[in-house]
Amino acid sequence: MSGDPKSKPSFVKRKANAGPSVSRKRLKMQPTSLDGLPWRAVRRPSETGLDGDDGILELEEVENVEVVYEDTEGGRVMKFNVLEPSKNTTKATVSPGSEEDVPSPASSELLNPSVLFDSKSLLPNWHAFCMHSHLLQVLHSRGFATPTPIQAKSLPIALDGRDVVGVAETGSGKTLAYGLPILHRILSHPRLQRTKRRLQALILAPTRELALQVSDHLNVFARVIDTKAEQDVDLRNTEAKEKQHKNIAPPLVSIAAIVGGMSAQKQRRILDRGVDVLVATPGRLWDILEEDEELARQISQLRFLVLDEADRMVEAGHFAEMDNILRLTIRKSQEDEIEPPEAPGDSLDHKGAENTEAVDTLQTFVFSATLSKDLQKNLKRSYRQKGYKKSSKLASTLDDLLLRLDFRDPDPAVIDISPEGGVVSTLKESKIECLSTDKDAYLYYFLLRYPGRSLVFLSSIDGIRRLTPLMELLNLKAFPLHSQMEQRQRLKNLDRFKATANAVLLATDIAARGLDIPAVDHVVHYQIPRSADVFVHRNGRTARAMQKGFSLLMCAPDERRVLRALLASLGRNTDIPEISVELTLVDKLKNRLLLARQIDSQQHKIKKQHHERNWLKETAEAMEIELDSDILSESADESNPSKARKKNNDAKMAVLKAKLKGLMAQPLLSRGVSTRYITSGSRPIADDIISGDVHETMLGLRKSEAGDDLVAATKRKPMHKKVHEEPEEWNGFGS
Numbered sequence: 132m133s134g135d136p137k138s139k140p141s142f143v144k145r146k147a148n149a150g151p152s153v154s155r156k157r158l159k160m161q162p163t164s165l166d167g168l169p170w171r172a173v174r175r176p177s178e179t180g181l182d183g184d185d186g187i188l189e190l191e192e193v194e195n196v197e198v199v200y201e202d203t204e205g206g207r208v209m210k211f212n213v214l215e216p217s218k219n220t221t222k223a224t225v226s227p228g229s230e231e232d233v234p235s236p237a238s239s240e241l242l243n244p245s246v247l248f249d250s251k252s253l254l255p256n257w258h259a260f261c262m263h264s265h266l267l268q269v270l271h272s273r274g275f276a277t278p279t280p281i282q283a284k285s286l287p288i289a290l291d292g293r294d295v296v297g298v299a300e301t302g303s304g305k306t307l308a309y310g311l312p313i314l315h316r317i318l319s320h321p322r323l324q325r326t327k328r329r330l331q332a333l334i335l336a337p338t339r340e341l342a343l344q345v346s347d348h349l350n351v352f353a354r355v356i357d358t359k360a361e362q363d364v365d366l367r368n369t370e371a372k373e374k375q376h377k378n379i380a381p382p383l384v385s386i387a388a389i390v391g392g393m394s395a396q397k398q399r400r401i402l403d404r405g406v407d408v409l410v411a412t413p414g415r416l417w418d419i420l421e422e423d424e425e426l427a428r429q430i431s432q433l434r435f436l437v438l439d440e441a442d443r444m445v446e447a448g449h450f451a452e453m454d455n456i457l458r459l460t461i462r463k464s465q466e467d468e469i470e471p472p473e474a475p476g477d478s479l480d481h482k483g484a485e486n487t488e489a490v491d492t493l494q495t496f497v498f499s500a501t502l503s504k505d506l507q508k509n510l511k512r513s514y515r516q517k518g519y520k521k522s523s524k525l526a527s528t529l530d531d532l533l534l535r536l537d538f539r540d541p542d543p544a545v546i547d548i549s550p551e552g553g554v555v556s557t558l559k560e561s562k563i564e565c566l567s568t569d570k571d572a573y574l575y576y577f578l579l580r581y582p583g584r585s586l587v588f589l590s591s592i593d594g595i596r597r598l599t600p601l602m603e604l605l606n607l608k609a610f611p612l613h614s615q616m617e618q619r620q621r622l623k624n625l626d627r628f629k630a631t632a633n634a635v636l637l638a639t640d641i642a643a644r645g646l647d648i649p650a651v652d653h654v655v656h657y658q659i660p661r662s663a664d665v666f667v668h669r670n671g672r673t674a675r676a677m678q679k680g681f682s683l684l685m686c687a688p689d690e691r692r693v694l695r696a697l698l699a700s701l702g703r704n705t706d707i708p709e710i711s712v713e714l715t716l717v718d719k720l721k722n723r724l725l726l727a728r729q730i731d732s733q734q735h736k737i738k739k740q741h742h743e744r745n746w747l748k749e750t751a752e753a754m755e756i757e758l759d760s761d762i763l764s765e766s767a768d769e770s771n772p773s774k775a776r777k778k779n780n781d782a783k784m785a786v787l788k789a790k791l792k793g794l795m796a797q798p799l800l801s802r803g804v805s806t807r808y809i810t811s812g813s814r815p816i817a818d819d820i821i822s823g824d825v826h827e828t829m830l831g832l833r834k835s836e837a838g839d840d841l842v843a844a845t846k847r848k849p850m851h852k853k854v855h856e857e858p859e860e861w862n863g864f865g866s
């Protein structure tokens with residue numbers, strides 16, 4: 132019996148169970164007293180209300196016991212015969228009262244899935260994978276009726292214990308393709324109760340947002356199902372998520388995210404408590420690893436290693452950290468020239484069998500929407516070439532890095548179902564050719580003409596800083612997202628963008644990979660992306676999970692050459708179609724933009740003057756210098772304007788703002804529509820207005836989706852042709 136009987140009132144409930152399958156033939160007479168029986172502690176089922184700590188410290192059961200009644204002189208007595216269990220019994224032999232032998236709560240679900248959850252009739256398309264019943268229930272509760280193609284192809288292989296390199300289009304469910312096998316394994320091999328969780332899976336992701344998203348996504352599958360909470364709480368909202376986390380039972384599988392920009396102490400505390408799955412960005416993980424020897428040791432004994440968006444990881448400035456972390460995962464049994472850094476505790480092999488099991492069964496998953504065919508071939512080849520030697524120098528390309536992965540599998544399965552040319556079937560692409568200096572106006576036109584959730588990619592942070600205030604002055608809900616923002620602000624802006632139906636996210640390529648934002652209607656490339664992969668991933672933020680999506684590329688004359696090269700590298704032989712634009716409207720919008728720019732530069736000037744004046748004063752004070760009265764008066768003239776001057780500035784600003792307000796109040800009429808009589812143009816619009824069919828911000832234009840306004844694409848000179856493979860047949864999500 133466990134617990135301290137002195138400190139708490141306690142009793143032990145016991146139930147005897149002879150078990151129907153016990154054969155008389157293997158009866159071994161062992162008359163014993165009640166306390167001498169092989170009692171086994173069992174979980175206190177929450178359904179019965181016995182799972183609290185009050186009163187009952189432990190519930191025990193005993194099996195293979197025969198109860199015999201004997202008539203004696205003193206009356207009828209009960210005797211117990213212990214039957215010897217059959218040799219092939221699957222139950223572990225347990226010693227009574229041993230804490231170590233008590234399975235964790237997760238094991239309660241470790242029963243025949245078809246008994247707990249009728250997956251055959253409720254989830255027929257998932258049934259064949261024989262996954263843990265808890266996972267099937269979550270899939271069912273979320274309405275994930277059918278595995279996506281990448282899931283259907285990789286799950287059987289991954290569940291079979293093999294390594295997988297998976298390449299599939301953006302938004303096609305790759306997270307669960309690697310996540311479900313990991314969760315299945317952990318749920319099916321529950322840790323012993325009161326033993327600390329041991330790290331079993333490490334998932335590396337290139338950006339903080341992606342790492343947090345992956346951990347959120349998998350956490351949904353790791354928690355005890357609370358259908359009410361699932362309905363009530365929008366899990367995509369950070370605040371709601373925090374609230375929910377406070378209210379729920381401990382997870383069946385503990386998944387933690389370790390990313391930069393958030394409290395390192397808090398993340399260390401979580402690690403100290405023990406986690407099963409760690410999702411991390413390489414930079415922060417390496418920082419922690421340099422001080423946390425125990426974590427380094429656990430990483431050297433992982434059961435699963437995942438590289439999500441592997442190809443991005445080498446670009447994100449994480450190369451050295453990635454390389455170091457991968458070295459930790461290399462097993463000692465490998466005949467390798469790379470000496471993994473000595474993991475703390477290497478000498479402490481007291482875990483014995485547990486270590487051996489982990490060492491021998493590391494499974495590696497590498498997933499991305501863009502892994503070149505050459506790389507995939509090289510990956511395979513490297514394992515066949517016995518002579519391949521890993522150099523101890525730092526890896527320098529993705530090829531190098533992947534070749535360093537410690538694939539246990541002599542022939543890792545490579546599943547490539549990425550679409551030809553990188554275009555997702557539900558995505559419509561378009562472009563606008565215009566001068567660089569006109570891009571703001573065309574962007575503004577597009578955002579007004581096609582309201583919705585638009586994600587605009589810019590190649591520089593300065594560009595985002597310049598555009599954000601302009602958009603705000605033009606009454607658009609614009610949120611910036613880039614690496615120089617504080618992490619809290621980054622997440623807040625993402626949440627706001629997700630929660631606003633008609634909003635603009637101005638982002639650098641940190642938002643290009645993996646982010647699963649619901650219902651992004653448009654992706655805009657303000658500049659041509661620097662590579663074909665980035666183009667594919669940026670586009671992948673829309674048209675996800677078989678939803679419709681639209682992308683617009685803004686191409687200046689000096690970018691044409693880059694665009695041609697980009698399309699060629701994707702093996703495309705048709706140009707991207709142009710979208711038709713009402714140029715008269717763009718001209719009108721240019722006037723608004725001009726005013727917005729003037730206001731912004733005026734505001735900027737005032738801010739700068741304040742800043743300079745304060746700096747001068749503070750510096751003089753700090754250095755205990757008395758500034759020359761000439762300088763002071765000059766400075767006062769310039770940056771601390773006199774009342775009259777200030778008034779003048781304020782008046783100037785008020786005039787500009789009033790002008791802009793006036794312009795914005797004027798309806799934007801399309802060409803051919805008279806400003807005086809909206810029925811007299813080439814296309815009278817009065818009827819459309821009455822029927823609500825006209826565009827609310829641009830009179831004279833019918834409401835339409837961006838995809839409806841494409842101009843036929845021109846054919847480009849044929850490139851080297853690709854053999855056309857039949858597309859994967861898939862009828863979409865939930866079918």
Ligand SMILES: Nc1ncnc2c1ncn2[C@@H]1O[C@H](COP(=O)(O)OP(=O)(O)OP(=O)(O)O)[C@@H](O)[C@H]1O
Pocket residue numbers: 274275276277278279282299300301302303304305306307499500644645646647671672675676864865
């Ligand atoms: N079997 C399924 N049925 C329905 N929806 C699914 C299924 N699997 C995943 N999803 C949903 O599809 C969306 C995209 O999944 P996920 O983010 O894993 O895509 P991805 O392939 O990793 O995309 P990217 O390459 O852009 O990172 C998510 O919202 C996810 O919940």
